Amino acid sequence: MNINLLDTVVLVKExxxxxxxxxxxxxxxxxxxxxxxxxxxxxxxxxxxxxxxxKLADIRPIDYHDMLAVRPLDAA
Structure with a gap:
């Protein structure tokens, strides 16, 4: 996987x-x-x-077919 500085990435684990x-x-x-x-x-x-x-395994590049969404943050 080719990840560069300032790339937008998606988290794949909690x-x-x-x-x-x-x-x-x-x-x-x-x-x-x-x-x-x-x-x-x-x-x-x-x-x-x-x-x-x-680790690189924890993220992936954002994909052309991804849909952005909004979720509330847990109140902590």
Whole structure:
């Protein structure tokens, strides 16, 4: 999988400690060899929800056929 800095990516697994669910969209803000990425996830208002270090297997590139949606954040 070819992921570059600032790519928009989709989370493929749940990260309950960060309030993230599969399908959440983030931006790659750092790349770590051999297979690490730092991804920033933001709310619709632009507030950072989470900044997490993930493996490439935890994300996928956004696809032309993906539909964007909005979900409420858990009140925490």
């Amino acid at each position: 990260l309950p400690n960060s309030g993230l669910q599969p399908g959440d969209i983030g931006a790659v803000v750092a790349l770590y060899e051999p297979d690490g990425v730092e991804v920033e996830f933001v709310s619709a208002s632009g507030k950072t929800q989470a900044l997490v270090t993930l």
